[in-house]
Amino acid sequence: MSAGLVLGMSAGLTAPALAQAKIQIGCTATSDCASAMVAVDEGIFRKHGLNVEMTPIAINSNIPAAILSNSIQVGGPTSTVFLQAVDGGLDLVAIAGASVMNPTSNTAIAAFVRNGITIKDPKDFIGKKVGAPGLNAFLHVLFVKWLVEKGVDPKSVNFVEVTFPTMADIIKSGGVDAVLTAEPFVTRMSNAGLGSVGARYGAELGRTDPIIFYAASRDWAEKNVATVKKFR
Template identity: 45%
Template structure:
């Protein structure tokens, strides 16, 4: 009978024990990936706030630090310079950055458009007598980022109403400035979003002239959560973990039992009192971004001459 080589058997047992030990290692023993995530003061970043506060990042060995950025178009340059490793530009800002030479990719999405959403609108200064798209001609209108989501979507709406958007003067202004700029008379109207829109209206500074965003198709990403391609290539496990954490956050948001917690977490990061947040309409989460969803934005931007050519959209999304 053939004898078993004791050394081979011993080596096999050692290897088996090592493998079992590796499987049993707790999550906190794994290397932690740190990253700074750039966000603007809107509720569509809820999934990031929840993933941090509910521990969805931590349990996946991620240390994601949210950092407030005043203007959305500032996010891609900050990612490129490594001041941020992750961030949430609007789809249009992202696509412009890519065409400009930045090799960035989409990991997940933030919020999604919905025809039932009235948390976005054209808010006119009290007494401005702006009621229709035609009334916007010759007016100064503030947007929270030239070429960003609200700007591109509003220009698309103007076209559907027969208005040439080049006859409107658009001025870049961050969300927190909107009320003061209307009150001071620097702007005739703003394209804004809750919770800022609700505060402007409740204060009497302005009124909603149009919930223009209700014309947009359902299910379009309002934000895309992005990173440099080389960061994803160097940190593939962290990238997958980020996607999984955002997906878990979406489940949390969709559970009606968590409604109060969702608003509590949002309030921590965009610094609004509970009574204000209680009235804000939240957009549905969109953890997975598909090529056809980016294509709508790309087509609008080509028509508005914000892009020179349609990019290879499939290559811009991390599966």
């Protein structure tokens, strides 16, 4: 076999391999990253020459660090996590939209309260231990905003981090008095008889802010302009 043919074959193999460099997308266990999940399952990314894999991230506020460490190339941080990360000096950029608040998504957001705890109005959260899927993440910041609007000092509530997948177990064990969550976790915990909805604070706020968008490091985005275009 001639050297020219070998080089030709190598070039032919290298180009697709480079085009198929794997992209890890990190998201928490919510439906906000459904667009990427569907694109992976239905082969939409593959059709555009991208080799993409979803990577579960337990707490949303860990996503910026995962991006900068290159554990993932693209992440789905909530808008609050993204803005705080950038304000703190992390060089991240948003590359595509994912989800925004609307009447349907707002109704899906709730403070779910375990059995034995009675919540009739916002002040009943004072002194309670409330699990949030990431301190300063979207659901936590929204709840703090709701408390402030209702005249309750957020510092009077004891917030702890609880991942979405473990919420049912920690509610059942009594580890927290309530969790800040959304569908389908609200329905699952209700059907399991673990408690009830204490507040539909998302619906009460009625906002239209971005919830999650896809972000990357500025360095990666600038070096992979064509990939970002295909991702979109």
